[in-house]
């Protein structure tokens with residue numbers, strides 16, 4: 001799903017001419033000077049909530065309050081497959097930028113964000129083994145990511161289109177750290193409640209191990225998400241209109 005969405009997105013981008021930033025984002029642009037990092041942090045925090053909740057329809061960026069995903073193969077390893085459908089990610093409007101770093105001329109942008117409660121809900125189907133225990137089931141699930149710290153780095157190069165310079169994303173790096181992760185998978189083991197409860201307890205006692213094991217799949221998902229968010233600006237709006245130069 002995510003891939004096809006992305007391809008669709010890329011097609012849209014190339015069929016489209018240069019676009020204007022929405023007015024409230026235009027007002028939050030920063031000068032490229034020694035204060036740029038402070039400005040990106042302060043102004044970024046001013047617009048983040050509206051950006052996440054409204055999206056930018058002109059850029060084909062949907063609302064992310066909640067973020068909705070129809071289907072994703074969330075974990076796909078030889079030991080364990082977990083598919084997720086009707087997924088909703090709640091709490092993204094509460095993202096706060098605690099630090100921004102920017103070297104626009106070199107195409108390097110970094111942001112550290114915190115979020116005290118991201119809650120993911122949806123339907124899962126699982127088949128495989130976790131911590132040597134066989135796990136099968138399908139049903140509702142929720143995952144609560146407590147006090148996340150998300151550090152993102154985007155590396156870009158400058159490309160020319162129709163005579164204008166655009167930033168183009170070459171790479172994205174993301175680390176995510178949590179104080180705690182609490183998950184609840186319902187209807188495991190054909191709805192055997194006792195086994196299901198025990199298993200959820202096991203998951204929650206071993207959340208750090210699970211993050212080390214399965215975190216990368218989730219981080220990949222978040223990377224796509226943040227990358228697309230970034231691209232929706234840089235591919236629609238020329239560099240000269242993303243920052244202030246006078």
Ligand SMILES: *[C@@H]1O[C@H](CO)[C@@H](O)[C@H](O)[C@H]1NC(C)=O
Nearest residue numbers: 089090091116117118119144
């Ligand atoms: C986290 O957010 C979800 C909904 O977004 C809410 O249901 C839940 O109670 C919140 N949890 C905490 C501990 O604040």
Ligand SMILES: *[C@@H]1O[C@H](CO)[C@@H](O)[C@H](O)[C@H]1NC(C)=O
Nearest residue numbers: 073081082083125126127128
């Ligand atoms: C997950 O989805 C894929 C692709 O649709 C399918 O081949 C696989 O059997 C599914 N796995 C589970 C555990 O539902």
Ligand SMILES: *[C@@H]1O[C@H](CO)[C@@H](O)[C@H](O)[C@H]1NC(C)=O
Nearest residue numbers: 098099112149150151175177
């Ligand atoms: C994330 O960024 C914060 C703030 O810049 C920093 O203190 C922390 O060490 C970084 N963590 C990782 C894992 O990079």
